[in-house]
Amino acid sequence: MLEWWISSRFVSDYNLTGHSDPLNLRYGIANRSADGMEFSGADNMEGSYMLPITRYDTTLGLHASRLNTAIIEETFMPLDITSLTTSYGIVLRQPVYQTANQEAAVAIGFDRRWNETRLLGEPFNISPGAVRGEMVVSVLRLSQEWLQRGPNHVLALRSTFNVGLDVFDATDNRIAGDPNARFFSWLGQAQYVQRLFRTQNQLILRVTGQWTDDRLLALEQISVGGAESVRGYRENQLVRDRGIISSVEFRLPVLFDKTGAGIVHLAPFFDFGGGWNVGGSSSPTTIYSTGLGLLLAPNRHISASLYWGYRLRHVHIPADRDPQDLGLHFKINLWAF
Template sequence: MASEYRFIRLRFRLLRTLLGLWGLYLLPLGARAQTPPAAPPDFNRIEPEILPEPTPQPPKKLPPSEELLNAPPQPTPQPESPDNPNFIPVTKYRVTGNTVLSEEEIEKVTKPFTGDAVPFSRLLEARSALTQYYIDQGYITSGAYLPADQVIEDGVVTLQVVEGRLEGIEVTGNKHLKSSYVSKRLNLGAGPPLNVNELLGAMRLLQIDPLIGNLSAELTAGSGPGLSILQVKVEEASTFDVQFVLDNQRSGSIGSFQRQVVLSEANLLGFGDGVRLGYANTDGSNELDFSYTFPINARNGTISASFSQVWSRVVEEPFDQLDIEGVSRDLSLTYRQPVIQTPQKELALGITLGRQESDTSLLGVPFPLSPGADAEGRTEISQLRLFQEWTQRGNDSVLALRSEFGIGLDAFATINPNPVLPGDPNVPDGLFFLWRGQAQWVKQFAPSNLLLLRSTAQFADRPLVPLQQYGLGGLNSVRGYPQNLLLVDNGLFGSAEYRLPLARFGDNQQGLLQLAPFFDAGHGWSNTDGSRTETLAAVGLGLRWQWSDLMSARLDWGIPILSIGPETSGFDDSQLFFSIVVSPF
């Protein structure tokens, strides 16, 4: 769903009119009409003028940011100079101090104020027009003035620009989160020169950061003309979470009923670093996983490390008598960097170096039970993965895409020049190349009425070891078939689900019950000689129950449409999957 942004209360305090622009306008602006001197005047020379000091006024607060942006403040009107019979030829305006406007923009703004006989009042209007153009582009603390004592040569008038800059960012209200986490991210939209639109964009991006609960800011005058200070007040979001999960999405050979607990902290040391620790258990398995993520730059680039280990044994009859056991480990190091990031879209690139190992035994003796394992039942994979992620959010929809290339490396990996089965060219090992893709689109048609489309795919250039194969069937795949009924080298999966509300519960309507009819389909094949292609398809109904952020549950009844072997022979072999998640904190 499209993220709903909480209102960002951004107030801009104007001291001496637009953070020092009052001072800019009070700089010597050129000669006003005075008592005619005895000698003929030099009309090509602008002399400084001494203006009376203005009466100090108390600081004024501007309206909210949306009003400020819709109706930019106008420059302080200058006293009209009396009629001046003196005219000067102006062919163009030369602007100094400008770093953001193009020559074409400057000429477009100032051209109406050129001519063979231009009165001095038109020079002031050119200056005001250029200042207003800066303001219209979002540079509300920038302005132009006529330099004092300038000599106009060849009809070229100089306009000096002072472009506003952010002098500093002051962060208050944060408790555990470092101030630098906020200030560095806001600095990305602070110029120079300071543009209020870019600054608001940086604030909106920070507002949707999961570490930030709420954000407000005030822009005040700095130590000089064009300088300002951003005062930011932060309300931190809750970053600690505990989840208890019950589901039946594991393979029946090790026990499908799974108990799981996950602890996570999204801001462990105050740098925005996250840690996750999880434990899962079935009748025949125990799994432990750990991950740590650390941000390395203000553009939300991260480095993460993860480790997981699974101890398993077959408990399904009659194979439980064979004492089949296995241990698998997965270690990875990942660098992820967003290269495009706005509140509406994000493009991220990343690289992962991974290591996978598995050991199997039969009756307590190491033994190769899967294709690609060596004589001791050991499989080792060293892999380089390159991934790309794209997310786009609209007012009522979200699109997420992920692409990943996997390359098996010839480094500390299982290589089978002499396969376990002599003469079999189809035995896989640690060398391979594959591509995986994922896509998800969520569309809201009415409150709590959602269409969810999902798709995944994998294509490999050769036979793969089971650690890298593509699974079809189960709670998150083709419902209506047992978990991982098919393990193949190449596969496609698609799902369509529509969720419509049935009822709401609670005093504040925080409880929601939805009906979710669905259709799932998958197609897979392997690269070994003589392998067949298989297709799975299922329809079904689901229920979704949500109670605020504290608890959620789902129940899916899938009916297989196509039969594959004796395990899926018709309507009677439908599958019932469930999941319950409790988050008490």
């Protein structure tokens, strides 16, 4: 299992220079490795910045990250397998239709992502297509977005076409049948939130899917499993070329503040995910779970969530279990301002 950012700090300024230009920074203070808890140094950080550049709401966005991970399963710990991933990108976004309740937008972006995996301190090809332990992708991304808001619902749709380019040292090991950095894929995302029966009860539906006819390097595959996809399973339980993730969740307030707003919610859910590789996949190809969440938001400075997921599809669980193997996913957010 890959672990990182056991403890992290998140900083945001939604109006950095007074021009509606949000800045987001996140730093992993400590991470768990084969040697236990360690200070992250300059390894685990990410940031993004977006600046309006025209009076037509055109925005220019920049993002970058550097993430260091390690496989800490007891079986593999003597091999000291580590992975370092860096990425940076730029995106230009333009709304093409706007009203008080609706918006359609298009965006064009470019990402360069680099990964190196080491075994016992030496570069090692752990993923198909890697060259001397390294993978590089340079990707042109073309996106279309739709957002609709109503008094009791929100619908958000996003479609992204991804084109792998043979530029900036993009990876090609020149082995027939292996994936390389030249590819085409499509990623679709949808989320629908509906308030029920004029109450604070909410229904939340989410779907994410990826399709490609090309074998993909691991950097561009879809990950299924974990807190943000199929709860109850480990992060990256399935990492495949094609995939789908869906979720149905209810949020039911059970404790209220003085104004009547819900500050504690129960959240029963059902998650489903599937992943398939071009040319054939190992089992399992689908996983699914059900469970319950507890959400806490007593004020604007703190929020926390604890989800427990029950696996409805058996998967191998290593002997050195951690909270994920108990189906637990916990997150806490703090805001200073």
